[in-house]
Amino acid sequence: MNYVFHLLIYFEIYAIVALSLNLLIGYGGLLQVAHAAYYGIGAYTAALLWTKLGWGFFPGLAVGALAAGVLSLLVSLPAWRFKGDYFVMISIAVQTLIYAVLYNWTELTNGPFGISGISRPGIGGYTFVTTSSVVVLYGVLAVGLGLVMAFLKWSPFGRALQAMRDDDLAARSVGLPVDLLKLQAFALASAMVGIAGGLYAAYVSYIDPTSFSLNESILMLSMVIIGGTGNVRGPLTGAAVLILLPEALRFLYLPDAVAANVRLLAYGLLLVLMMHLRPQGLAGTYRYQ
Amino acid sequence: MQILINGLLQGVLLGALGVAFSLVYRTTKVFHIALGGIYAAAPFVLLTAMQSGAPLILSALFVILAAAGLGVLIEETVHWPFERKRSPAAVHLIGSLGAYLVLVQIVAVVWGNETRVLREGIDKTWSAFGVTLSQAQVLGPAMAATAVVILFGLLARAERGLELRALADNPVLVALLGRNVRALRRWVFGLSAALAAIAATAQAWDVGFDPHVGLKAVLHGMVSMIIGGAGSFVGPFVGGILLGVLRAEVVWFGSARWEEAVTFTLLGAFLFFRPQGIFARRARLEEGV
Numbered sequence: 001m002n003y004v005f006h007l008l009i010y011f012e013i014y015a016i017v018a019l020s021l022n023l024l025i026g027y028g029g030l031l032q033v034a035h036a037a038y039y040g041i042g043a044y045t046a047a048l049l050w051t052k053l054g055w056g057f058f059p060g061l062a063v064g065a066l067a068a069g070v071l072s073l074l075v076s077l078p079a080w081r082f083k084g085d086y087f088v089m090i091s092i093a094v095q096t097l098i099y100a101v102l103y104n105w106t107e108l109t110n111g112p113f114g115i116s117g118i119s120r121p122g123i124g125g126y127t128f129v130t131t132s133s134v135v136v137l138y139g140v141l142a143v144g145l146g147l148v149m150a151f152l153k154w155s156p157f158g159r160a161l162q163a164m165r166d167d168d169l170a171a172r173s174v175g176l177p178v179d180l181l182k183l184q185a186f187a188l189a190s191a192m193v194g195i196a197g198g199l200y201a202a203y204v205s206y207i208d209p210t211s212f213s214l215n216e217s218i219l220m221l222s223m224v225i226i227g228g229t230g231n232v233r234g235p236l237t238g239a240a241v242l243i244l245l246p247e248a249l250r251f252l253y254l255p256d257a258v259a260a261n262v263r264l265l266a267y268g269l270l271l272v273l274m275m276h277l278r279p280q281g282l283a284g285t286y287r288y289q
Numbered sequence: 290m291q292i293l294i295n296g297l298l299q300g301v302l303l304g305a306l307g308v309a310f311s312l313v314y315r316t317t318k319v320f321h322i323a324l325g326g327i328y329a330a331a332p333f334v335l336l337t338a339m340q341s342g343a344p345l346i347l348s349a350l351f352v353i354l355a356a357a358g359l360g361v362l363i364e365e366t367v368h369w370p371f372e373r374k375r376s377p378a379a380v381h382l383i384g385s386l387g388a389y390l391v392l393v394q395i396v397a398v399v400w401g402n403e404t405r406v407l408r409e410g411i412d413k414t415w416s417a418f419g420v421t422l423s424q425a426q427v428l429g430p431a432m433a434a435t436a437v438v439i440l441f442g443l444l445a446r447a448e449r450g451l452e453l454r455a456l457a458d459n460p461v462l463v464a465l466l467g468r469n470v471r472a473l474r475r476w477v478f479g480l481s482a483a484l485a486a487i488a489a490t491a492q493a494w495d496v497g498f499d500p501h502v503g504l505k506a507v508l509h510g511m512v513s514m515i516i517g518g519a520g521s522f523v524g525p526f527v528g529g530i531l532l533g534v535l536r537a538e539v540v541w542f543g544s545a546r547w548e549e550a551v552t553f554t555l556l557g558a559f560l561f562f563r564p565q566g567i568f569a570r571r572a573r574l575e576e577g578v
Contacts, residue, residue, distance in 0.1 A: 084378050085382065089556060090560060096549050096550065103546070104546045257402075261394045261402070264394045265391055265394035269391055270387070271390065272366075272384050275376070275380050276370060279380055
């Protein structure tokens, strides 16, 4: 049973990641490839505040989200100027830079050895020790953030973002502050993925830079694109596929050495097939234009 | 002096990658990440060919042809169908990403994830003017440079080369003039893959290889292209050489840990301040490429 809880926790974390990335890709049409870096900033900021300064769970999580939100300026300011492939290049550059800082600033981040001994989440005097209690806590947070995303789709902000995605020039001409919208979307999405990073750190109690590399960003991107973008159920489907695919592949009885490779292989195949047959993803509504 | 020469030789390989990447990018606007998969596969194919007892020259020829075939296969299965559906650039990018994942994971499943070497024992070295170079360090770049020069010769003189340049400048007009765009695109993908395979085996011969070197290589090719300028075929080669020298200097005067950070900061700086690259004529980003 504990194993199911473990999967559920991962699903909840990845659901937040997928929903936040969907805000950029699905609502805003911004192909962000640096998302794992912001996931990492949230995780590292929170973990350092918890372990080094002894902060409480929620303050640490909040400051981690804030740090990720503020640093999102690194990609959102270039997004004013660059579109399409050039924006992808910029976000790859930002991803590489943040990863290099996490990996090389050994005095602060302990470099490749990572941060260990992160304690489980707690509120007041109560600590969420059992896996089932973490499922509940993360579930509440994930549902809360999911509702925000669902609300955003129909809110004036979400509609403005989708207008910008569909036609940048037309959105400008009716007076939408497109540049400001981009800043807000990136800040919001990065803060949200920062929260997911903090949750991840608190659950596994150990983080190192390899969880926040370019490959991880690509995995996040694949998850959202396979699941579908432009609504709430698409990213959730993507997160579910990400969690369930390894379980499904278990039935093939692959040797351990190749299991991870076969999983990524299936991911690559799914990406190509999706682009051929269903560009909006399994459960999405938005097609790239 | 030693550092400069090392950087130059490494730069030739980066330049070859830059040419391979820009050959596809300039003519078809495809962000060819799958090139990284071909780059990763080439040394493994060479290793197997050599182990089967074939002479080196024959094995190398086989690798180049196989890589070209793989490049054409990617065009046929991924990019040409997208092009026919007039899919947006993002779809090409994601499809290419999927193809990259598939290729790399197939390589990892077939040959394993470990780092391999192509040659054994200590390499022959030459010393002159206080510079010491190993045989592998010189031969690889020499081969890559020869391949690039042959390619430039083809582009400048041959009918096919002229057609390829025309494709880069105005694909619609090329089709209107009755040239076979589909065949030309096959040539582009094949030539680019062959060049990447040469760079990959040269690099692998010198320092060894594993299945996951491809993504970094293709990103370096992309940076070379931006530095040199996406508006010409010679630019990326020179850009790659400059990048190689700079990276060698960073390792020598600074630290190897910041090599990637410097590379991608350079990419950002060029995109912001000189998006047309060192070489190209002055033009706006959108019309320059």
